Amino acid sequence: MKSTILKASHINKFFHEPVEFQALKDINFEINSGEFLTIVGKSGCGKSTLLYILSTMDTEYDGTLEINGQLLTGQTQNQLAKFRNEHIGFVFQFHYLLPEFTALQNVMLPALKLGKYSKKETEERAYEKLRLLGVEEQALKASNKLSGGQQQRVAIARALINDPAVIMGDEPTGNLDKANSQVVFDILKDLSRNFNQTIIAVTHDPDFAENSDRIIEMSDGQIIRQ
Template sequence: MTAAAHILKANALGKQFYEPERHYVLQNNTFEVAEGELVSIYGKSGSGKSTLLYILSTLDTDFEGELLINGTQIKGQSQSFLSEFRNRNIGFVYQSHYLLNEFNVLQNVLLPALKLNTHSRAELTEKARTLLTELGMEDRLSYPVYKLSGGQQQRVAIARALINDPGLIIADEPTGNLDRKNSEMIFELFQNICKTRNTAVAIATHDDKIYNNSNKSYEMIDGSLRL
């Protein structure tokens, strides 16, 4: 069997903060994420998980070491390049869903695709409808998002993350605000996304069940990942 290609490669990734004094919040992190792989990063608050995901999201390029996503070296790229690169290659799901209350479910999912503007609005609308149907939200397309439950809002956020067919989804505590039933449902959706779409998912979490059931699990201790 041919080994899966790697969507993300990090080599000796480090990050220093300078206030209140100079110190490393991340140091010497080398790891890879393959296509279709679900990788969890587990650790206490303040261990460096969110800082690492911020770098992996290409939102922070002031780091030590190397980061390649989809074969592209991230360090040294312009902000305009990275903005379009993120929209094409990375989907995002956060603890807070960051949906826009002035738009309905379908409109929220369409936003990243309309920004990329590579297909007609009709084609994108049909694609968004299909995604929402796959996620069990076909009867909520025109609902204001603020009327949805927490689990439903997170499903809409996942559909939004998938609309541009990214090779990588970054998920920062995506079940942190959900009860156990909805947490398990969201994690099962991520597992299914990896299997059916060959999309890689990197999740920062406090959830033992996610940590114990990922394809690869790291613990973040004092800024360093340990398998």
């Protein structure tokens, strides 16, 4: 039986400068373990604002957010930072790998920060994730020596290192050509289907969205279809 991993209830978001503007209007949805959800809509519809709140980066909102059975609304920044590192993996449009670090070192970083495993265990886990993503042979290369597609796969391996409850993607294929976009999509789909990994991704790519498990479509700060 699938369990609820994330629950957003009555999320409202206001910006007050330069004039008051309501960016999100009564957002309600749940996502189950292993589900691959995409959020779509035109630029300015509020999807990135919503993802920022779901990722616990933005705490200035009304409503409640629960992830992995834990109420996150009202927690301190330090508590949220610890929660993010342990329970949320991030994949962005740009990979944000440290260029002077090897692929292996980049993947290890979140686990070293978490401090749950020894350095040896962390290295073994990093190799395991790189193997899963098909880039184990690139482990000891500096990340700036990798192709764009390889860099994004390393970024996904990094997102997986702490076995997060959910991976959140902000245009995860937005900086890739069609062939590499398909590779990244197939990887995410495989993680969802075969490893029960929950994924939430904001995307402008209609093919990416249509092949996910569920689409939330937004317009003017509201969910208009899901």
